[in-house]
Amino acid sequence: GAGVSQSPSNKVTEKGKDVELRCDPISGHTALYWYRQSLGQGLEFLIYFQGNSAPDKSGLPSDRFSAERTGGSVSTLTIQRTQQEDSAVYLCASSLTEDSLTEAFFGQGTRLTVV
Amino acid sequence: AQTVTQSQPEMSVQEAETVTLSCTYDTSESNYYLFWYKQPPSRQMILVIRQEAYKQQNATENRFSVNFQKAAKSFSLKISDSQLGDTAMYFCASPLPGTSYGKLTFGQGTILTVHP
Known part of the structure; x- marks a missing residue:
């Protein structure tokens, strides 16, 4: 596609439910990143994919969070047993290569609200 | 560890005037990159400008x-x-620092409002 696409745009879920957030990167981009943006913590790195592999999962806050990427393209971030502190905007970014100078293109994010 | 600090939570400026947003950082690396991103109400982060530390000339x-x-x-x-x-x-x-890929550390952000 023309840009990074994330769905849903907004998600309201009840505490304790599981949610899946989807990211469609720009076609051909091998690197994919997930970040979380919350009022208290600002922007935090969650996980990095190179192809289908996740060499850096160091930002995932707990074992309730997991992510996968298939076909070197679409990625899904799953949050199990959601808690109120999971409420945040989840941003996905992709870049042509993993090089740190390569521009990362961001999606519009998914705003998750846990009630 | 690397830290990036923005000390101005909010700034405002009149249309057509000039405004400067501040950022300080701390790193032990000898070469590194710095970026400014813009996030409008649409939430999409957009790269505004980048600077490589070994280049003395300011990016424009x-x-x-x-x-x-x-x-x-x-x-x-x-x-x-x-x-x-x-x-x-x-x-x-x-x-x-120490990563070869684009794992970014962000400052806290500055909300800029341009008034007509």
């Missing part, structure tokens, strides 16, 4: 320029001829 992109002071570890963004469309949150960012 149209109305946007940086004042990079390596010794002081300062990286400010100057917006000239401000436009209403510049209203957004601005983040200073840098890749974490």
Whole structure:
């Protein structure tokens, strides 16, 4: 596609439910990143994919969070047993290569609200 | 560890005037990259400008320029001829040291409002 696409745009879920957030990167981009943006913590790195592999999962806050990427393209971030502190905007970014100078293109994010 | 600090939570400027957003950082790396991102109400982060630390010349992109002071570890963004469309949150960012990929550390952000 023309840009990074994330769905849903907004998600309201009840505490304790599981949610899946989807990211469609720009076609051909091998690197994919997930970040979380919350009022208290600002922007935090969650996980990095190179192809289908996740060499850096160091930002995932707990074992309730997991992510996968298939076909070197679409990625899904799953949050199990959601808690109120999971409420945040989840941003996905992709870049042509993993090089740190390569521009990362961001999606519009998914705003998750846990009630 | 690398830290990026933006000390101005909010700034405002009149249309057509110039505004400077501040950013300081701390790193032990000898070469690194610095970025300014813009996040409008649509939430999509957009790269505004980038600077490579080994380049002494300040980066410029149209109305946007940086004042990079390596010794002081300062990286400010100057917006000239401000436009209403510049209203957004601005983040200073840098890749974490020791990583070869684009794992970014962001500052806390500055909300910029351009008034007509």
